[in-house]
Amino acid sequence: MDVDKVYLAEPRGFCAGVEMAIKALAWMVNMFDPPVYCYHEIVHNQIVVDRFKDHGVIFVDDIDQVPLGSPIMLSAHGSAPEVVEMARKRGGAVVNAVCPLVTKVHHELKVRAQKGYTVIYVGHNGHEEAIGTMAVAPQAVRLVEYEEDVDSLGQLDGPLALLAQTTLSHDEWSGVVDKVKSTFGELWMPTRGDLCFATTNRQGALKAIAHLADTVVVIGSANSSNTVALGKVANGAGTKRVIRVNSSQELPEDIVGTVAVTAGASAPEELVEEVLKVLSPKHGIEVVRNTDEDEYFPPPRELRELIKSIEDQIFHAQDRDDLQAQPHLPPQLNLEKTRSLLGRPQVDDRQKSASDVLVELGTD
Numbered sequence: 624m625d626v627d628k629v630y631l632a633e634p635r636g637f638c639a640g641v642e643m644a645i646k647a648l649a650w651m652v653n654m655f656d657p658p659v660y661c662y663h664e665i666v667h668n669q670i671v672v673d674r675f676k677d678h679g680v681i682f683v684d685d686i687d688q689v690p691l692g693s694p695i696m697l698s699a700h701g702s703a704p705e706v707v708e709m710a711r712k713r714g715g716a717v718v719n720a721v722c723p724l725v726t727k728v729h730h731e732l733k734v735r736a737q738k739g740y741t742v743i744y745v746g747h748n749g750h751e752e753a754i755g756t757m758a759v760a761p762q763a764v765r766l767v768e769y770e771e772d773v774d775s776l777g778q779l780d781g782p783l784a785l786l787a788q789t790t791l792s793h794d795e796w797s798g799v800v801d802k803v804k805s806t807f808g809e810l811w812m813p814t815r816g817d818l819c820f821a822t823t824n825r826q827g828a829l830k831a832i833a834h835l836a837d838t839v840v841v842i843g844s845a846n847s848s849n850t851v852a853l854g855k856v857a858n859g860a861g862t863k864r865v866i867r868v869n870s871s872q873e874l875p876e877d878i879v880g881t882v883a884v885t886a887g888a889s890a891p892e893e894l895v896e897e898v899l900k901v902l903s904p905k906h907g908i909e910v911v912r913n914t915d916e917d918e919y920f921p922p923p924r925e926l927r928e929l930i931k932s933i934e935d936q937i938f939h940a941q942d943r944d945d946l947q948a949q950p951h952l953p954p955q956l957n958l959e960k961t962r963s964l965l966g967r968p969q970v971d972d973r974q975k976s977a978s979d980v981l982v983e984l985g986t987d
């Protein structure tokens with residue numbers, strides 16, 4: 624490897640939704656005796672998933688695999704309404720870590736379906752976010768993945784609306800929008816589009832540096848939609864070589880010249896650092912900041928309520944036996960571990976990044 628210089632995209636890596644979900648699962652791990660169950664990968668990144676597995680989290684793709692009474696976290700990609708319902712019926716603590724921006728699309732679909740619209744949803748077939756969203760109103764929704772799919776929609780009934788998976792690439796999205804409009808005419812779309820700020824910002828930051836580089840390195844997993852979208856952005860910018868890696872060991876030996884580096888919204892900063900170390904550019908690393916990003920999502924409502932309820936019961940309990948006899952405490956709660964955590968700032972938890980939380984989990 625003979626790298627002259629690295630341009631490092633900013634913003635890159637963890638978005639506000641991923642930050643929220645990782646910190647929430649870390650709370651669950653720290654409060655409950657293992658195992659904590661998580662429906663689907665909490666985010667699409669192997670390092671993140673493995674770090675939680677090491678702490679007793681069991682990832683499942685079917686809620687029936689969760690024993691009754693066990694704590695459950697639902698992933699950031701959003702879950703079908705019947706999955707949320709089934710999880711609640713298992714009798715343990717349930718925390719839904721769905722990103723608020725995915726919830727926004729669920730809501731748009733629900734409202735349009737109730738108003739009699741047929742909704743064309745642009746998303747990736749089989750992706751968890753698309754599955755969870757379409758399950759909100761399966762009778763009203765039609766999935767399209769590519770421009771060519773629009774032709775096979777045929778005649779559609781009623782007024783039409785157009786929604787999207789949050790993590791598409793802008794080019795993918797605008798191609799389908801043009802095709803849908805030219806086929807069906809004007810249709811309802813949300814005033815604020817569904818492609819999320821993090822997707823937009825990361826793609827914009829990469830576009831600003833991709834043309835400067837001989838090679839673009841995108842860090843993130845193959846099953847991460849926004850990571851794949853970053854690769855498409857780099858290809859669209861005409862970069863000679865685009866490489867996606869999920870660890871520094873996957874970097875090819877023959878990288879030379881100038882390299883642009885970015886990371887998908889579910890890739891931890893420790894991976895970026897590892898990749899930069901291996902690239903080891905002769906003339907240094909230049910961080911190119913394209914946008915300031917300070918979005919923050921607080922912990923999921925169920926987690927805040929759970930912590931508040933535990934705090935109240937600890938406060939009112941006469942002694943340890945009295946506390947353990949409280950009927951409202953969830954099963955599997957580890958009182959000793961939980962006591963030591965309470966009193967930390969729970970709602971305004973901006974001070975600690977999810978990357979730091981992961982590093983701490985790795986050193987436990």
Ligand code: SF4
Pocket residue numbers: 638639640641699722723724725789790819820821822849888
């Ligand atoms: S990529 Fe966007 S929609 Fe997905 S978790 Fe992050 S902020 Fe939310």
